[in-house]
Amino acid sequence: MDRNGKPDAHKRAKLSEGAKNQLITGNEAVALGALRAGVRVVTGYPGTPSSGALGSLLQMDAEESRHFEWSTNEKIAFDIAAGTAWAGQRAMCTMKMSGLNVASDSVFSIAHSGVNGGLVIYVADDPGAHAGMVEQDSRGYARMMDLPMVEPMTVAEAYEMVILAFELSERIGSPVFVRSVTSIANSHAAVMVDEPVAPEDREPILERDIAKYTKAGSAIAQAQHHDVIRRLRQAGEAMREMGLNDLRLAHEPGGVGIISAGVVGAYLDEAFALLEDAVPQWRQPSVLRVRGTNPFPAEEARRLFARCDTIVVLEELEPHLERQAWVEARRSDFGGRIVGKLDGTFERVGEYGVGHVVRGVSEALGLEEPRAMERGAVYEKADRLTAARPITVCAGCPHRGTFLAINRALRQRKLHRDEVMVTGDIGCTILGMNPPFETVWNEVSMGASIGLAQGYVYSGLKTPVIATIGDSTFFHGGIPGLINAVQHQVDLTVIIMDNYWTAMTGMQTNPGTQATFQPSGNRRIDLAELIPAMGVEHFFVIDPFQLEEATTTVADALRLPGVKVVLARQECAIQAQRRGLRAGLVAVDAELCTACRRCITVTGCPSLSLDDETVSIDQGLCYGCSLCAQVCPFEAIEIKREGHP
């Protein structure tokens, strides 16, 4: 930042006449930054909070020479981007933190080989785990892989940071990470957006050099290990030259020194203003705002140590900067305290805000943390009285029918739900864990449901074992699991809930999306053709809106030996409704309705509610799937019209 509190982004990038101030998200800033950097290929796999980056590119009209795609999973997405970068062109790959686990095998390898064209990996972490999954810190990968990583402090910086990352990548010949977090990826703020720059017309590089492009043998592997270490050192030098990490030393020596990572730097001034009001003889701390989180800015840190008595490290999740601060402290004979996670002041869990800065500085100054007011009891009561809102599937969601069919099939087979393992997977399909279904037991990682189920089969269970998985998840990581189960002839039922879209992350296309909605020039892969070809002998297709047939089919499948696959097909209701479709029309017959509430307790559909003496249907929400009508014991819900799907 400059002294006026404006992002110093302008200092680094010269804006053209055509630059416009736009209200965009951090993800859009990443996308537009990549266009400005002349990116040629952008690939990715959806995952909150990263999806908006590639999602927005796919909605733009881009030059012919560019290619954007949702790939089948993150590893494939990365492999594509890496191939493009090896051929000398600029490429970017986008994913959420969990996606980096999937891509990591290739990323390590490419890190050691290096690249020719610029290669940027955009990874979005989710401190606070707003979207669920493991609350993990991608900075650990950057350290393990010896790859440079930059982190914007604000939405506006995300735009600059991507452009800078491409420059850095080509300067040192290495992939570069741009890491953001949920509060930046999903925040909207004003950004000066410059015109896109078409990809440079570069002749593709075809270079035969096994020492660079293979890992064959110790000599090659060790030489590459030296190379990656050298490149990271060069990255550190380049970052210093680019002025990425912002060191502001207080005028007088002594006092508190702060090291902040990424977004946390944006809370410092606000916290200082609060502290200034509360602390007598307040002195503005020295500050090192770190935007290049790998490699650690050791030189700047040593200058901070030389000036300050006490250091406060403010970073979300893991104490990466803090650990390295300790190393530099030892090297530079800094004898003061370092306040952070390692001394127990902060936890390694959750997001940071102004309160953390206040607490850290108070701790460093040996003050009681100033409390705004004693409102704790009021807050606690407000929290306690808030009605819980367990999330369930949408009105008309096809998964509802599948969960009900599984539950009913078990009952038909005289099995209790608590004695049958139904493994779950990632996506809207996991909502079967919640009431009123309580069908699904667990959730691990993309595609894990099938392997997990196989493990339960070997555990000695006497009851059938079922795996449930969504279509996108099946393509992403479920296929190897199914092939394994077929090869080993496991007694297992796999239920694939095919709603044609990658729904939970906001409706991206996947290989199974209907042909009409595939991006132009793409071919659809039909699961109904693929699965029998994988050697599955018992293959069934059900319509989750036809409860009785679906139930019988699942119950029959459970009786058969070997691998059974049930493909439950019906489009995601939200997507269908966006095109004005309805599965049908239902209405409550007030004469017949006894207000027994069965439709509500069994389906949990959000369009149903209890009016004085009868159930009523919110026709604005209702999709007409007719599941409520099918579970009503009094035939009080009339199916007026069968609809399109």
Added chain:
Amino acid sequence: MTERSTGSTYDVVLVGVGGQGVLTIGRLMAEAALDADLGVNFYPTKGMAQRGGGVKVQVRIGRGIVGPQIPEGRADLVVAMERSEALKGVTCVRPGGEFLLYGHVWEPTQVMLGKADYPAEEQVRELILAAGARLRYLDPDGLHSCDGARMPANIYVLGAAVGGTDLGRVLDPEAVLDLVRRRWERHAALNEAAFGAGLEAMSHGP
């Protein structure tokens, strides 16, 4: 620590249930701030894609560099679009700040079935006041039909927020209405009526 609004800055928290249009009015506030050349950060948080979960939006107006999250107990204004969700705003509002409570009730299924509790309006009011906020109540009954079409509740609430709280000193109500008109040209009349009804409802005082 003193509890003051720094004058040139203004922080708004909006809470409600997914599907109520909370995100839309937050975004409109952010656009109006941008049009007025004020620094702004708009941070929506919602659970997953499904409807029916809680939604929280944070709009920070008038700062240069700004972290997306408003510190606990420091929002100048909380706008709550649902009675129970309003309780999540209690921890956000600053003492002396304003709390616009739109009294709509959206009961979760468990409550409807009598298996879980739901807060009474009196309890919610009490806690808002205990947090030191000035309560502004917006009656859902003020929302009526216009030429047979139902007015959008979120635009009604937006009208009340810019017309009946200090937000109206930061964002010009006319400019906000103009944004609304331009956003949905086909429903301009209906939205204008909703906006006006919100404004009107607040003119009677708290």
